Amino acid sequence: MAVLIAVEIFINIRLYLGTDVLPIRLVTATALMAIARKVIVLDLDKTSAEYVFAIAAVTLALGVTHWLISKKA
Incomplete structure (x- = not known):
């Protein structure tokens, strides 16, 4: 996954x-x-509930943002 993310960032910079x-x-x-x-890679045994909810909120916000941008284009 890290390699895919690095490739995507490289494509972003090139574009x-x-x-x-x-x-x-x-x-x-x-x-x-x-x-x-x-x-x-999240270790749920060592992670607080607030952190999990924050990750969920970020994921939901990014998903909605990506959906709205895709819908507009």
């Missing part, structure tokens, strides 16, 4: 430098992949 337009849809997809990786 930004090539067109001077920030690809928001790709950025939100990369952020979703990063938060998904965080959820996969």
Whole structure:
């Protein structure tokens, strides 16, 4: 997953430098992949409930943002 996230970030940088337009849809997809990786490696025995709820809120917010951006395009 870390390699995929690095590749996505590289693509983001290349697109930004090539067109001077920030690809928001790709950025939100990369952020979703990063938060998904965080959820996969999360150790629930050592994690507080507040942290889990915060991760869930971030995931939900990024999902809704990506959905709205995709729906508009």
